[in-house]
Amino acid sequence: MASDHSKIRNGKISKENVTFYKEAGYLIAENLISKYGIAELRNETNQIFRGERGKIEGLLPLSADITDKEFLKKYVAIHFPHKISKVIHRYLSHPKLTAILSKIISPNVKCMQSMLFVKGPGKSGQSWHQDEYFIPTRDCSLTGAWIAIDDATVDNGCLWIIPGSNKPSSILPRVENKDSNFADVDTIDVSGYRKEDIIPVEVKSGSVVFFNGYTLHSSLKNVTDDQFRIALVNHYMSAESMLPWDQDGKLPSTEDLRDIVMVTGQDPYAHKGITDVNKPYLRPEILDIKK
Template sequence: MGGARQPCGAELMSNLQAQYQRDGYVICNGLVGDVTVQALRDEAVAIACGQRGIVDGVVQRDNADEAALKNVLAIHFPHKISPLMREMLSHPAIVKVLTQLVGPDVKCMQSMLFVKNAGKPGQAWHQDETFIPTTDRSLIGVWIALDDATIANGCLWIKPGSHAQGRLWPMLPCDDPRFDGSPEAVGWEAEFGGHEGGIAAEVPAGSVVFFNGFTLHRSLDNRRPCGYRRALVNHYMSARSELPWSFGTSKFAPDDYRDIVLVAGTDPFAERGLEDLARPYLRPETRKP
């Protein structure tokens, strides 16, 4: 892993920032405990059954049934209806790392619950800053493994160092059946080793991958005959900067998105208040059969 893997929950993180700046990501093993991981798995079932509130695209069920997960690729903004998912935004061990990499003032704007049942697709190479733009390049993804993530079940893949230029690559349609139909970043292949390859972030459940908003990453389809590759992915940035994200109907758009959760430090724009803009929804799949 090129020195980018750290037992962050058990030792000082003096070199964490240097690794993150060099590679565009860092992996922290054992950051989330087994009890919490299992609680998040159980909560995923409740959310997928519509028992925590309305999720656009999800059919409500009377009972919590894991079978409801089979047709779910991802649910966006689960923290809007799940107290546990919202609590995870401020998980102390995760916030400790975030303040090393982004802090001291950190805010969260998005959560995503990935389920990826056997046979479900991944997402082609992309950079998160394409979708959530920041003015200070502080966007960071926090990818929490709820199952052991392996190459076979569709773990995260990363192109180390691809963040360094702060360049956003153009996006084009992608019809590769391994992926969910989302656009793919192109034009970077000669510089960073082509479409295949990269670092496979094979991690045990409870591990957390932190990656820069400009870092090229993807995941492949779950090729296992059965089982899930569940992950909770939250996005954060420095609270010292505005967020020009035109998501929802904000009175501050396009300058500052205010449906955020402050997880560390202070919010210099607190006088603007908060807005309730995002609603949970099931991510659609547009891949060709």
């Protein structure tokens, strides 16, 4: 797995990139989103958290003179912002994203979740996890697209991943978390991996990190005094696969959750129609689900 194949050049994914993704479980597309696009997403982030795009339970009332940074520090993330934001919804199917997704997933791709992270100074990170544990696709097609709105560095809490941990495509047990870098109550024990095999993914604003649902990843605490690490993270999967996702018990059990957005190709299950059951909500600072 030559390191140069971990990066997609000029937005054009190569056969070597696809092979690398299947083996290592991640890819980095530098400067995939334009400066204009990033400015648009940054402005929309502020509008969403100010409550200008619709009601989200738990959003605090704001005085007119409070700055964007001051109120963003109060939050960690919003799930499903595309439900109230036309801008976020449009970026689910951004052409440069779908051109890559159609190569590493399938010609037919659907999106089932968006998350808008606003990790401010001093905020803790996410513990080691596999997205597949929370979003049950089980066909190895689950893919996160992590769009860096701010530069992501080790200091402000960038992603850390373990290349190759997507194999053998199994869900690892979760254990009690004792690391103060993480806000979550549980984590995955990664002590069996060599330190040199656990790498930070530092990327510039506009870059996108793609990673498989079984790939182990985490983020550490933002130890800066004045930097944010804002990112839009969308989750995609093959449209050929059904989605038995009950949102950790929030929704009725189902063999195929149809609250999705087709982003490219054809929907084999279009005859089932589309539902609208998920609503945007604030992510709690301490995550304790899947009890």
